Amino acid sequence: MSEVRLQVKHVSKNFGITKALKDVSFNINKGEVHALIGENGSGKSTMTNMLTGIYTLESGQFILDGKEVHPKNQVEANEEGISIIVQELGTLSGLTVAENIFLGHEDQFVHLGIKNTAAMNKKANELLQSYGFDKIKAGDMIDDYNFEDRKLVEIVKATYFNPKIVVVDETTTALSQEGREELYKQMNRVRDNGNTVIFISHDLPEILDKSDTITILRDGVYIDTVKSADVNEDDLKKLMVGREVTGDYYRSDYGEKVSDEVVLSVKNVTVPGLIEDISFDLHKGEILGFGGLSESGMHEIGKAIFGASYDREGEVVLADGTHINDIPTAIKHSIAYTSKDRDNESVVLNQSIGDNICLPSLDELANKAHILSDKKRREFADKYAKQMSVKMNDVNQFVSNLSGGNKQKVVLARWIGKDSDIVVLDSPTRGIDIKVKQDIYQLMNQMRKNGKSIIMISEELMELIGMSDRIIIMKDGNISGELERNQNLDENGLISMMV
């Protein structure tokens, strides 16, 4: 019999009229990776945020190794032996790598009121080296590192002190293949030390492969706890959604000819240090996929097209000869863009769902006197929020209060509302549950059939293979290969061009 590490007892949490968790009880054992799954907004992060002191526990109990814990913040949670790697950026700008790793635990480096920065950096460098993250230097500002490397720093921060429970909240889809492997390695290490990982992910094959036990939540209600070895993907889908999930997931067509009409040309584009002399054409009605490792430069392609790169050289030209050099010109000429760094670059967190959805469409929605009525704003936002199944009370709710997947749906709703002709999607289904993922794939397929052109940049090799007419693979800032849509493509074929 495995020993119980954490008892979740009658836990409930309300946010205003939203009942995020309703009387949830279950146990988590020592020495296991325990997955927590459920659709967007089902209460997974609310549960783990309370356990890790990010939210306050409203009613119910967390019993850790037989003792009730009630952390009021993350530092207190760490002291109880609980840590978390969050969905979005969990490191703080303006601090060094070492300061981030030891945030809230600097006391160990303070003597007679003076912080010994050299000692802190030395300890941090030793840790980074022991994880094999030598490329990251303790004394550097965290801002000098990209999203992926900052996640690696978070892994160190959350695991170096050998905690009893590490929560990994929807982190893997923010990482490239190499980053994921690093994370899995650390998750296994935690488990092999007899400790516990609470693992949140929407990737069901990954859940089945990496976890020992799975607890399912639906609409804030506890559904079941099962052994991973006893279930398959379809069982999990049914438990999550409450009914059989059927129908095509990805596109099912092969051999359809893509139009020769070029809608956008990228010519000799260089962003110093990131991408070098990149050229390609995008065709009408085409889904063009971009894959690669984190340092490959593929995420910069989206920014470069949208006029959002600093120091870009070369040209991005539309079929009518318009040059895209800045974001307003891109939006004016019907280009849409969603960034991988959702909270910093895609949504305006401190604005409502309605404002976020209407943002690029304000000109079209306003009357001749440039006034936008509240009714019109609400109707427009409501229509597209509902089309994307955003789980919300109403469109006046702040985006900062939405679950991660629902924030992503708002970003997509904005651009569907705008009805752009060229849509650049960086990591479009990150953090999105299986049902909405299926909707998004169908939507992309419909957009393609309607003559829209899509660039999809993704770490998800299966979605690249499943959805793209053509896939460009990037490596070290250059194009390392190109593949046409065909039934025989597999992940290994792509990976061989990426590494």
Ligand SMILES: Nc1ncnc2c1ncn2[C@@H]1O[C@H](COP(=O)(O)OP(=O)(O)OP(=O)(O)O)[C@@H](O)[C@H]1O
């Ligand atoms: N700070 C908050 N204020 C108001 N409502 C919130 C807040 N945090 C979460 N909620 C709501 O609680 C519900 C559960 O959200 P939660 O983030 O726990 O879902 P989740 O299962 O983690 O979803 P996802 O898979 O999208 O990350 C949602 O309806 C969400 O909008």
